[in-house]
Amino acid sequence: xxxxxxSDIHGNLPAWNTVLADLAVHRVDRIxxxxxxxxxxxQPAECLRSVHAHVHQMVLGNHDAVVGGRMDAGTFxxxxxxxxxxxxxxxxxxxxxxxxxxxxxxxxxxxRCTHGEFSDPAVFRYVFEPEDAAASFRAAPEPLLFCGHxxxxxxxxxxxxxxxxxxxxxxxxxxxxxxxxxxxxxVGASRDGDPRASYVLYDEERRGVYFHRVxxxxxxxxxxxxxxxxxxxxxxxxxxxxxxxxxxxTVREETDFAPSDxxxxxxxxxxxxxxxxxxxxxxxLRTAAVLAAAGxxxxxxxxxxAYESLRSHAVSYPPRDADPxxxxxxxxxxxxxxxxxxxxxxxxxxxxxxxxxxxxxRLQSATVRDWRPVLVSESGSKxxxxxxxxxxxxxxxxxxxxxxxxxxxxxRGAFELCATLVREDGTAKTLFRKSFNPGPAIGMAEGELPTxxxxxxxxxxxxxxxxxxxxxxxxxxxxxxxxxxGSFAGSVEVGAVSARRK
Numbered sequence: 247x248x249x250x251x252x253s254d255i256h257g258n259l260p261a262w263n264t265v266l267a268d269l270a271v272h273r274v275d276r277i278x279x280x281x282x283x284x285x286x287x288x289q290p291a292e293c294l295r296s297v298h299a300h301v302h303q304m305v306l307g308n309h310d311a312v313v314g315g316r317m318d319a320g321t322f323x324x325x326x327x328x329x330x331x332x333x334x335x336x337x338x339x340x341x342x343x344x345x346x347x348x349x350x351x352x353x354x355x356x357x358r359c360t361h362g363e364f365s366d367p368a369v370f371r372y373v374f375e376p377e378d379a380a381a382s383f384r385a386a387p388e389p390l391l392f393c394g395h396x397x398x399x400x401x402x403x404x405x406x407x408x409x410x411x412x413x414x415x416x417x418x419x420x421x422x423x424x425x426x427x428x429x430x431x432x433v434g435a436s437r438d439g440d441p442r443a444s445y446v447l448y449d450e451e452r453r454g455v456y457f458h459r460v461x462x463x464x465x466x467x468x469x470x471x472x473x474x475x476x477x478x479x480x481x482x483x484x485x486x487x488x489x490x491x492x493x494x495x496t497v498r499e500e501t502d503f504a505p506s507d508x509x510x511x512x513x514x515x516x517x518x519x520x521x522x523x524x525x526x527x528x529x530x531l532r533t534a535a536v537l538a539a540a541g542x543x544x545x546x547x548x549x550x551x552a553y554e555s556l557r558s559h560a561v562s563y564p565p566r567d568a569d570p571x572x573x574x575x576x577x578x579x580x581x582x583x584x585x586x587x588x589x590x591x592x593x594x595x596x597x598x599x600x601x602x603x604x605x606x607x608r609l610q611s612a613t614v615r616d617w618r619p620v621l622v623s624e625s626g627s628k629x630x631x632x633x634x635x636x637x638x639x640x641x642x643x644x645x646x647x648x649x650x651x652x653x654x655x656x657x658r659g660a661f662e663l664c665a666t667l668v669r670e671d672g673t674a675k676t677l678f679r680k681s682f683n684p685g686p687a688i689g690m691a692e693g694e695l696p697t698x699x700x701x702x703x704x705x706x707x708x709x710x711x712x713x714x715x716x717x718x719x720x721x722x723x724x725x726x727x728x729x730x731x732g733s734f735a736g737s738v739e740v741g742a743v744s745a746r747r748k
Contacts, residue, residue: 247450248272251359251430253280253394254307255297257287257333258434258484259470261443262296263626263660263733264462265433270605270629271666271731272447272458272674278352280394281307281361284341285326286435286483287467288474290333293434294341296627303518306348307361307395308370308503311511313337314345321509326502329481349518350511355450358388362395364427368511372396372501376410379427383410389420390455391427392446396501398438399431399446399457415444415457428455435484449673460679463660561607568599570725573638581746582696584634584728587618600743603631619740626659626735634728636668637745641720644748647728648699650708651682652739659734663711666729670722677716677726682709698742708741714748 250269255262269277279301284290286309297304311317312330319327350367352359363371364382372395373379379402382391399415405424420426431444442459449456471479479485483502577583587597597612597619604610605628613620621630639645649663665677685704686692690712692700702708715726728745732738 247276247355248274249354249448249450250274250277250445251280251392251428251448252277252301252433252445253361253430254282254397254432254435255279255287255293256282256285256309256432256434256484257290257293258443258462258467259287259289259292259296259626260464260466260660261434261462262293264460264662265443265445266296266300266627266733267629267660267662267731268458268460268676268679269445270603270631271664271676271729274447276303277301278354278359278392279304280359280392280430281305281348282309282394283307284313284333284337285309285330288470288477288482290336291341292627294337294344298344299627303352304348305352305359305361306345306350306511309333310345310348311370314342314348316346316511316513318509321504321506323502323504325481325483328478329483332477332481335476346513349516351517353388353517353519356388357390357392357448358386359392362393362505364391364393366507367516369505369507369509370395370503370511371505373402373427373429374398376402376412379404379410379412382427383425389425390448391425392448393427393429394432396429396437397432397435398429399444400429401455402427402429417454417456420453420455426455431457441484452671452673456675458676460676461681463681561604563596563602563612564598567601567633568635570636570638573640573725577746578697580696582698582744583637583747584743584745586698586742587740597632599635601631601633603629603633605629615739620737621740622737623659623734626733629731629733630738632730632740632743634743634745636725636727638725639718639723639747641723642717644715644717645726645728645745646712646714646748647726647743647745648687648696648710648712649682649728649730649743650699650702650704650710650741651730652707652741653682653709654737657734657736657738659732659736661730661732661734661738663713664729664731665713665715666727667715667718668724668727670724674727678713680711680713682711684709686710687712696742696744696746698744702741 279297283294283297312319313334319330360367363373365385401413402410403426404410430446433443442461445458447456471482571583602612609625610623647665663680667675667677687710
């Protein structure tokens with residue numbers, strides 16, 4: 247089982263959509279949200295609707311608790327209280343009902359989750375330093391603990407000596423006799439000097455924990471703040487944060503919440519089991535939509551579907567991966583290892599050996615325009631992917647990838663060129679994610695580009711993305727898959743994709 251742990255999305259829809267696209271690349275089995283879906287950002291209803299549709303379980307955060315009427319806002323400073331009050335105007339009774347029922351703690355096989363510190367989850371204390379982590383290790387016996395709340399990813403480690411160490415974010419595998427408290431960071435409002443969205447994967451079989459940082463469209467976030475009715479931009483902490491400026495805040499510098507034993511969460515469930523809670527949650531989702539801004543009837547109807555129901559409408563064309571591009575294949579005259587598009591002109595859509603994945607075929611489709619695939623979506627929260635065959639690579643080599651796409655005028659969302667390392671054990675790791683930009687390739691003459699890319703000049707509306715991997719590792723790597731991945735509303739025409747060994 248592969249779990250994804252996300253936290254502190256805080257109404258930042260561009261960041262959440264980018265994380266969803268990244269999770270699709272890694273094909274996780276369960277998504278767990280560690281609280282504070284709303285509270286700081288300009289799109290609380292949209293974020294809550296999407297999180298509710300995609301995650302398998304949620305715990306309560308301190309912002310969620312205030313919105314749900316389970317905690318007094320007096321523990322927040324004035325600016326944060328005003329932001330929460332604005333957020334409450336954007337959410338209806340169903341959202342408050344959801345927050346009123348969320349548990350404070352989730353238990354899984356060998357791990358436990360909460361929003362903040364574990365000794366008294368109803369108070370939401372922070373875990374900044376080793377001495378803060380000590381109470382959690384005493385209160386929770388599991389070897390692996392996951393939390394958020396501080397917006398600063400990292401690991402607290404303890405062993406037989408009992409001494410606790412804080413370690414910067416890094417991948418690791420669980421060792422016997424050691425215990426770990428993992429802060430997964432923040433999707434939507436980082437405070438560690440890195441503005442990218444942060445989340446963590448846990449591979450139960452490999453007993454491995456993996457940190458992921460993904461860039462999101464900060465300009466889209468700023469635009470959402472600017473158009474949000476009645477929202478004062480000065481109330482949005484990410485816009486004035488040290489992370490947005492690319493610097494790290496001092497410990498506790500940007501917190502606006504003061505935990506107090508006198509201000510505790512009231513009502514709702516205290517603990518839940520990940521598996522049992524999932525079944526109860528899905529049964530509830532099948533019968534009622536539980537979130538949306540007041541008056542959004544169409545959004546409420548969409549949110550009513552269970553996650554399994556959504557999964558049942560996932561479609562892939564073709565249904566299986568093509569054979570890998572062998573390591574001895576050197577490509578065409580320009581070194582391009584990937585074939586040109588030749589979608590079937592009639593019958594069911596196919597662009598083999600490429601594969602198109604639609605998360606929800608009711609809202610998404612793939613069509614053909616001049617032999618090129620066109621990806622169409624009516625939902626900005628559902629993921630689409632076009633994946634090339636895996637390119638086998640020798641250890642230590644690099645792979646350069648490029649793609650040109652053309653966006654519709656009504657396009658809204660995220661769409662990126664991704665390179666993913668595929669390992670022999672079936673796991674994957676993102677090597678890079680690149681945004682599409684109009685104009686020529688930076689640092690390259692047009693004549694240096696692969697022929698398939700050259701035939702689509704940027705003057706006709708084509709945007710280019712280009713990236714090169716670091717030298718590939720020598721332990722268990724099969725090759726690299728080049729993918730175009732995104733969550734958006736509108737359409738994207740994929741003109742050409744290329745990959746060349748460097």
